[in-house]
Amino acid sequence: MFAKHRWAIVGFWLVVTIAGAVFGGGLFDRLATTGTNRADSESAVGQARIDELAPSGSMVFAVVEGFEPYDPRLIATVSAAAAEIRAMPGVKEVNDLYTGVGGGIGADNRSVSVRVELDPGMAEAPREALEDRVRDRLKQIQAPSVLVGGTKLAERAFADQSVHDLAIGESVAFAFLLVALYLFFGGFLAAALPIAVTVASVTGSLLVLLGLSHVTKVSEYSLNVVTLLGIGLAVDYSLLIVARYREERLRREPAEALDVAMRRAGRAVVISGLAVTLTLAGLTAFAEPLLAAVALGGAAVVALATLAALTLVPALIALSGDRIKPAARVRWGGLLARLAKRAQREPARVALLATVALLVLAAPLLGANLANSDARALPSSNEARRAYDVMEAKFQNNAAPxxxxxxxxxxxxxxxxxxxxxxxxxxxxxxxxxxxxxxxxxxxxxxxxxxxxxxxxxxxxxxxxxxxxxxxxxxxxxxGPAAEVVDYRASLAGRLPAAALVVLLVTMALLFALTRSVLIPIKAVLMNLLTLAATLGVLIVLFQWGWGQVPLFFDSWGGLDLTTPVLLFVFIFGLSMDYEVFLLARIKEEYDARPDTDRAVLRGIARSGPVVTAAAICIGIVFLGFAAGGLVAVKEIGVGMAVAILIDVTIVRGLLLPALMGMLDRWNWWAPKLRRRAPASIKY
Structure with a gap:
């Protein structure tokens, strides 16, 4: 099929890529700020009524530093700016120390503030234009330092930083990915296939999100997170198929090798893609606007990445003929195989130590501070963030809102x-x-x-x-801000069981279909929960405690963004299916050939370990590429996924999985008698 229709498939994806490159840029003009709470939450209802009863407009403020508060030069330049701004149409009020009420003197006695409130009835476009005019005039105040900020200015800075981070993340990811894939495959052509699929997926994702922006809000934050996931999966799935094809080429002609690779590795991609898509759909159970936007966009992008891997990869392989060389003969070694051997010698001890290690990593979760990161999510070099920090420290005494x-x-x-x-x-x-x-x-x-x-x-x-x-x-x-956090936490806690049930049922059902085992899916769910808890514990240390500030280039604000644990919950459960499916399929194949659990586990891990390790390295590069950006909330997701993958492919897959399977032995494969009548092997 793929050989026969290869030109049509490649042509289709080429059109998608070109269309995404030409029209996808329109998405950035349609990005919107998405609230975290539902419209029916008490904080949202209360704020909406306050806005009706006592409306307040957008606020732009300036912190002017470097002069004594009553220095004549400062009085003259601030007063002139205040007078000009007060005369601008759409300005409701100007408060400064000299010509209006409400101006303040900073705690250092060498700074003053100017606050400008705009007409609350202004539409978005003219309001933004007026904000720019006010900001430009405030910046003309003659003083050693003038910092201008405001809530709306911070939101716009967040959007700009999001687009910048997306470009940086993609550039870093593609550059390092190409090198890693070349080293793994030993050739440029095989390495280029996952990159080509990823480019098609990214540009296609822009088209998908552009379409979604006409029916729902697509936020700057969800764009980064969804793109991050789409790139990672496109690389992961493509690599699995290409690697399996090269392995099959050791004993088959190209056409037959491609057919076998798609029937085996392709089926693993289908199962994994279904798992991630359905778990993202489960995220909509939370019903918060931001999470719903991420869930909807993420499900669409994952489906697109899966479709690209299942169609474009085999079409490109068919076009390449025999120019993609067979893989080197499998060596019965590698990191995962060595770890598995160690686990099989003392399975009970290794399982206990691995579990304790994961629980120790998870321990910081007990002191987690989950809150809205607001302007503190911006990098410290951003003026809106610097203005926020100075205003809080010198004029608000760091008081709570x-x-x-x-x-x-x-x-x-x-x-x-x-x-x-x-x-x-x-x-x-x-x-x-x-x-x-x-x-x-x-x-x-x-x-x-x-x-x-x-x-x-x-x-x-x-x-x-x-x-x-x-x-x-x-x-x-x-x-108020504190009430919004309380409502968000309560909503998540109330809806978490439903969302978790969807994720867990999907994971268990797909793994049961793969292995025909009851215990293996249960084990997988428990191991994924340990991975999630350990990952969040590490993030608490890096971001909330601030231990990662220097190596990760950010300033800690003392907590994690509220959305991070929920997104990681879904992403980790979905992405870990890649390695779970690939390893278990090989283990099941070996067990069907000879029902010896330890032998099957070791041989299955040894045969699939190099590919799993390479996939983990590649997808880790993608996530760390996005961690290089400036938005702390996106950095948390990128670092969190990289940490989760590291934990998953070492402690969990390398130690805990073989140790537990060795302890359970034949019980691993237990299933109700009704299921035993069905064919028990799915060969990959």
């Missing part, structure tokens, strides 16, 4: 005053101060509560929960 409480009752009601007194008396351990917001319509009250602790501190979360627990005779909504 306010918890806003919306009450459907006027401040003159006795019940409202009673509530304020209860908050002041009962919550004094979490509360710094309590303010009643002015200019609120009659019949409503907005309380701004400043919690103790810093940004992202537990005191803010505790305050949210305790205020929500207070009974009131009128409707009440608690919102």
């Amino acid at each position: 306010a918890v806003s409480v919306l009450l459907q009752a006027g401040a003159d009601r006795a019940e409202v005053r009673d509530l304020m007194n209860r908050i002041a008396a009962d919550l004094r351990s979490e509360l710094v101060r309590q303010d009643v917001r002015a200019d609120v319509p009659a019949g409503w009250t907005i309380l701004d509560l400043t919690p103790k602790g810093g940004v992202g501190g537990s005191e803010g979360y505790d305050l949210v929960r305790r205020v929500r627990a207070l009974a009131t005779p009128f409707p009440k909504w608690v919102t």
Whole structure:
């Protein structure tokens, strides 16, 4: 089939590649900022009502440093800038130290702030244009240092950095991948095939995401994460097929070798692609906008990468004829084989030590701080991030953002005053101060509560929960950054069982279909959970504790992004299926030939180990390429997947898998009698 239609298949993917290169760039103009919480969460509902009752516009601020606050030169240049900005159409208010209210002096007594609020009713395009004009004028203030920032400016900086990181990640990944594939295959042609498939997958992914952007939001963050996954899988799947073809060429002619490779390795790709696609679909059970966007886009991109590997790789192999040389004769060695031999000598001891090692790596999870990374996700060199840091340190005293409480009752009601007194008396351990917001319509009250602790501190979360627990005779909504985190965590915790059930059922069903065993899928799920926990523990050490700041080039903000554990949960379960399927298929083939578990495990790992190791190195390069970017949240995913792969192909596949299979021996292959009537072997 592939030989007969090879030109049509290559032509189709060439059209996809060209179309993606020409039209895919339009996606970057359609990227949107996606919220983390659902619209029906209490924090989202409360904030939406506050925006209706007391709307506030986009805020642009400047931190001016290097002069004494009342230096005449500083007064003159700031006052001139404030006057010009105040005259710009669409500017609602300008607050500075000299011509308006609200300007502040920094804690170092050598800095002042200027705050500019824009009209809240402005549409996005004119608002962004006005933000640029305001920023440009603030930058003209004559001072040794002027840093300009703001929430919307930070969001735009995030989008720009995302596109930049995508380009850097792809460039680094492709450059190192080509070298690694050349060294593994020993030839340029075989190495070029996975690269060609990856290019087709990337450009095709842009078209897929462009189409999705017309029916749902595609965020900057989801673009990076989805592309990261698509590149990794395209390389992984292509490498498995090409490697199997070269192995079959040792004993078959090219056409027959290709047919056998597609029936065996191709089937493994189908199973793995199904697993990743369905587990990503399971992510939609969380229903949060950002996770839903990643799930939808990711499922589409994974399906595309799988289709490209299953069609374009064999078509290109057919076109190459016999120019792709057979693989070298398999040597019964390699890292995985040596580890497996060691595990088989003392399976119980190795299994115990491997499990303890993984649990030790997972231990930091007990102190995990999961929160929204906001402007802190930007690299420290970015001006919006620097402005945020200086504003927090010098003008906000690193105080936590306010918890806003919306009450459907006027401040003159006795019940409202009673509530304020209860908050002041009962919550004094979490509360710094309590303010009643002015200019609120009659019949409503907005309380701004400043919690103790810093940004992202537990005191803010505790305050949210305790205020929500207070009974009131009128409707009440608690919102603000801390409330958003509380709602997000609660939503994830509530929906995690459903999403986990989808992932686990998919994993177990596909592995049962492959091995006709009940225990092997259960073991695989447990080992994947250990890999996930160990990976998250390492990320806590690197990112939350800050141990990875120097080698990974970032500044720790003291936590992990809220989305990282959920995305890694799905990605690790999906991607580990590559190695699980490939190893188990070979082990099952050896066991069917001779029912000796230890022999089957060792020979299966020895035969497939080099390919699995090469695939792990290649996909690890892809993930580390994206870790070279500046966005901390994307860096967490890239580093996390690289760490997971390292753990998976050494401790888990090299030690724990052969040790457990050796301990269980024939019990590995137990299945209900009904299933024993079915053919038991799937040969790869």
